[in-house]
Amino acid sequence: EVRVDELQRLLAGMEKEHGNLLREMKAGEAELARLRSAEGDKLAEQDRSAQLEKEVAMLREKIHHLDDMLKSQQRKVRQMIEQLQNSKTVIQAKDAVIQELKEKVAYLEAENLEMHDRIEHLIEKQVSRGGHSSRARSKSEYVSSKRLTGPKPLPLIRVVET
Numbered sequence: 334e335v336r337v338d339e340l341q342r343l344l345a346g347m348e349k350e351h352g353n354l355l356r357e358m359k360a361g362e363a364e365l366a367r368l369r370s371a372e373g374d375k376l377a378e379q380d381r382s383a384q385l386e387k388e389v390a391m392l393r394e395k396i397h398h399l400d401d402m403l404k405s406q407q408r409k410v411r412q413m414i415e416q417l418q419n420s421k422t423v424i425q426a427k428d429a430v431i432q433e434l435k436e437k438v439a440y441l442e443a444e445n446l447e448m449h450d451r452i453e454h455l456i457e458k459q460v461s462r463g464g465h466s467s468r469a470r471s472k473s474e475y476v477s478s479k480r481l482t483g484p485k486p487l488p489l490i491r492v493v494e495t
Contacts, residue, residue, distance in 0.1 A: 334417070336413065337410055337413050337414065337417075340406055340409060340410050341410060342411070343406060344403060344406050344407065344410070347399055347402060347403050347406070348403065350399065351396060351399045351400070351403065354392055354395055354396050354399065355396065357392055358392040358393065358396065360397065361385050361389045362389055364385055365382060365385040365386060365389065368381060368385070369380045369382065390406050408482055
């Protein structure tokens with residue numbers, strides 16, 4: 334953005350110089366027309382006329398060059414603005430994907446916790462019935478995964494079967 338501002342400042346300077354050169358060229362053309370219309374074949378007037386013609390030609394060349402430079406700089410500024418807008422769009426899209434993934438992770442964590450609670454509940458039921466197995470199993474044997482904590486965990490709702 335700083336570079337875009339700098340290029341726009343340079344463009345404004347070039348446009349100002351373009352206007353100044355146009356005024357100088359018009360003044361030179363006016364003086365050339367005045368000298369041509371004046372009567373007399375004085376050598377000084379002819380030299381001045383030739384000099385003014387050269388200046389006008391040189392100024393036209395400078396104006397043409399400045400026009401080309403202005404167009405080039407304007408193209409560069411437009412391209413930089415487009416790149417900035419494209420980058421912002423890409424970042425927004427990636428932010429949306431990240432947010433969606435965060436929501437999915439939170440949902441899956443809540444689901445995982447609910448499944449752990451169900452497993453614990455079923456284990457407790459089996460242990461309280463006395464179970465038909467030869468030994469009592471601890472909860473840690475059935476629940477081997479670790480509960481994950483995310484940046485924004487969703488509220489837990491425990492479902493207890495009765």
